[in-house]
Amino acid sequence: MQARSGPFWDGVEGRAPVPPAAATLGFEFVDADVEAGTIEVAFTATEAFINPAGNVLGAFLAAMLYDTVGPALLATLGPDQFQSTLQLSVSFLRPVRPGRLTGKGRIVHRDGDTVFLEAALLDGDATVVTTATATAQVIPSASAPTAA
Amino acid sequence: MQARSGPFWDGVEGRAPVPPAAATLGFEFVDADVEAGTIEVAFTATEAFINPAGNVLGAFLAAMLYDTVGPALLATLGPDQFQSTLQLSVSFLRPVRPGRLTGKGRIVHRDGDTVFLEAALLDGDATVVTTATATAQVIPSASAPTAA
Numbered sequence: 260m261q262a263r264s265g266p267f268w269d270g271v272e273g274r275a276p277v278p279p280a281a282a283t284l285g286f287e288f289v290d291a292d293v294e295a296g297t298i299e300v301a302f303t304a305t306e307a308f309i310n311p312a313g314n315v316l317g318a319f320l321a322a323m324l325y326d327t328v329g330p331a332l333l334a335t336l337g338p339d340q341f342q343s344t345l346q347l348s349v350s351f352l353r354p355v356r357p358g359r360l361t362g363k364g365r366i367v368h369r370d371g372d373t374v375f376l377e378a379a380l381l382d383g384d385a386t387v388v389t390t391a392t393a394t395a396q397v398i399p400s401a402s403a404p405t406a407a
Numbered sequence: 408m409q410a411r412s413g414p415f416w417d418g419v420e421g422r423a424p425v426p427p428a429a430a431t432l433g434f435e436f437v438d439a440d441v442e443a444g445t446i447e448v449a450f451t452a453t454e455a456f457i458n459p460a461g462n463v464l465g466a467f468l469a470a471m472l473y474d475t476v477g478p479a480l481l482a483t484l485g486p487d488q489f490q491s492t493l494q495l496s497v498s499f500l501r502p503v504r505p506g507r508l509t510g511k512g513r514i515v516h517r518d519g520d521t522v523f524l525e526a527a528l529l530d531g532d533a534t535v536v537t538t539a540t541a542t543a544q545v546i547p548s549a550s551a552p553t554a555a
Contacts, residue, residue: 266459270459275459278457278458278459278464279454279455279456279457279458280455280456280457280458280463280464280466280467281464282455283455283456284466306427307427307428307430307431308427308428308431309426309427309428310426310427310428311414311418311423311426312551312552312553313553313554314552314553314554315428316426316428316429316470316473316474317473317477317492317495318428318432318469318470318471318473318474319428319470321466321469321470321473321495321497322464322466322467322469322470323466325464325465325466325469326464326466329465343499344465344499345498345499346496346497346498346499347465347469347496347497347499348494348495348496348497349469349494349495349496349497350493350494351491351492351493351494351495353552353554354552354553354554355554356554382554403460404460404462404501404502405460405461405462405502406461406462406501406502406503406504406530
């Protein structure tokens with residue numbers, strides 16, 4: 260078992276606060292297999308995320324998938340590394356009601372600092388409602404981009 | 408000028424409440440050119456959307472672009488029509504701090520009920536921070552998908 264250190268694991272294991280954006284999405288860490296590059300997380304879609312039809316707006320499903328692929332990669336990085344998501348492509352398969360959603364993410368391929376990822380969001384019946392692919396870049400924490 | 412009726416314009420013009428998901432993103436309607444298929448909207452990225460570095464998590468930038476392309480199409484539809492976003496692809500160009508962001512959306516091409524859209528999110532200096540393309544389908548309101 261690889262040492263679980265760095266900002267991501269500090270958040271997951273309670274040594275650092277959950278980032279605000281993750282808290283807003285009701286993010287919970289469930290499990291990760293660092294060797295396999297897989298992660299399972301969960302989200303809580305509240306009534307604050309619905310459209311007039313009462314479904315979770317796809318906007319928030321996309322947000323949850325962003326916050327699934329990011330952690331899938333972060334879980335595998337060293338304490339001095341961070342990641343930047345360059346591109347996220349989301350397919351909206353089915354509508355879903357508010358509630359707990361499971362995010363399953365996976366590193367498909369890593370080539371140097373370039374990483375290809377995929378993720379799926381599942382409802383309470385384990386039906387896939389939304390899928391995504393993403394491209395990310397591993398960067399030294401010291402050069403993580405910060406807006407002016 | 409085309410008659411502005413239907414659920415989208417009811418929300419924009421205050422005859423119906425702003426949908427919860429839009430309110431959560433701080434959505435504001437700014438302007439639309441229905442003939443040209445263009446729209447300008449705005450969002451307020453709050454501290455609830457930030458990552459540990461203090462930037463708006465890309466998850467919420469993707470959400471805002473979802474809620475830009477949707478309205479770009481909805482603004483052009485009749486009162487008995489709705490739309491379903493099938494696919495959204497987002498490129499994260501630059502980090503951005505919380506604040507007011509402008510969303511500019513455009514119908515690139517409509518072929519029957521299939522519609523291709525694009526959008527960009529701009530910061531307070533009008534610098535593009537995130538872009539997206541999307542595919543959507545126009546559907547009768549009566550057959551809008553609802554989760555079980």
